[in-house]
Amino acid sequence: VCGESGAAIRCCLRGCEHSFHLPCAREGQCITHYFPDYCSPCWEHSPKQAVEGTPENTDTCIICWEPLENRTSFITMVCPACRNAWFHRAFIQ
Numbered sequence: 001v002c003g004e005s006g007a008a009i010r011c012c013l014r015g016c017e018h019s020f021h022l023p024c025a026r027e028g029q030c031i032t033h034y035f036p037d038y039c040s041p042c043w044e045h046s047p048k049q050a051v052e053g054t055p056e057n058t059d060t061c062i063i064c065w066e067p068l069e070n071r072t073s074f075i076t077m078v079c080p081a082c083r084n085a086w087f088h089r090a091f092i093q
Contacts, residue, residue, distance in 0.1 A: 002027075011042035018042035029074045046074040053078075055086045063091040 008019040009032070020030050020042065029043040041047070055068040055076060062085045068076050077092060079085040 009040045011045055012037075012039040013041060013045045016042060016045060018044065031074065043074070048072055048074055049077050051078050051083070059086050061087045061091070063087050 002021060002024045004021070006021060008021050009025070009030075010016070011018045011030075020040075022032065024030075025032050025040070029046060030040060031046050032038075032040045049072065051072060054072050055070050055078075057070045059068050059070070060066060061068055062079075066088070068086050068088070075089050077087055077089050079087075
């Protein structure tokens, strides 16, 4: 994620060579799970919400009102009920 050397976590997907520092994980859209298997998938293998469509260029987070990227990613989510309201995952979890 940052390109620096030091203690790093490797992606938990077998065969993936991506690694990242724990403090850099969030910035790099990586996940760190602190339960059963301590799996930490990288930015390419992080789970993403199964949705149709992506946020529009003009969409903002319904919680902080900051703009959203116009693509689906681990950091953006859509309301599963209305499928119209987008927000940053950090405010939900």
